[in-house]
């Protein structure tokens with residue numbers, strides 16, 4: 001039975017992942033998520049339902065469109081697989097409960113934000129606002145100020161960073177979307193964790209961005225998709241948080 005539950009949860013995750021791919025592709029391009037039904041971005045031909053089965057169709061088609069044979073982005077199977085694992089992980093953690101759904105929302109939102117912000121420098125409000133609200137429900141057994149302090153700490157510290165950056169470089173580096181996303185993370189994870197996530201996200205962003213500049217994949221003047229780095233840092237924190245946090249504190253004890 002336990003094995004059946006796990007497989008079932010994973011498959012539901014794959015199906016949701018397939019839907020997240022639609023969201024990642026369509027919402028920043030302002031295409032309706034209902035109509036038209038799935039189409040190939042190269043030849044615009046409609047994708048038949050049997051070519052649209054998560055993971056399996058990609059493998060059967062060898063990662064190419066049935067009609068024009070152009071490659072299908074690897075992002076599709078990657079998002080599907082990761083969503084499968086998000087569902088499985090959340091189930092392992094909280095079984096079938098409301099908390100499972102809230103955790104799935106958080107991890108799914110980070111996955112979707114990662115890809116949309118990386119490509120379009122947009123962090124969707126339709127994830128940030130519900131995220132801030134659901135954070136309160138996720139922590140319902142704690143005192144309500146837990147989420148509230150988290151929101152203040154997350155949004156406040158990014159606002160300060162934004163002002164410092166504006167003074168130093170006279171350039172917009174942190175947008176409203178980043179600030180709201182920090183509020184979302186703070187609401188879910190509280191002020192201690194959100195401050196650490198912002199710190200780690202900024203550090204990761206700086207290192208990876210400089211590497212990309214060094215290998216000429218990006219220009220030094222390019223926009224840094226900070227939301228994508230906050231998403232990575234949020235996931236790292238969720239999985240290895242405690243361990244990292246003590247390692248970080250120990251650095252200052254020498």
Ligand SMILES: [Zn+2]
Pocket residue numbers: 040041042043044045065066067068069070
């Ligand atoms: Zn095609």
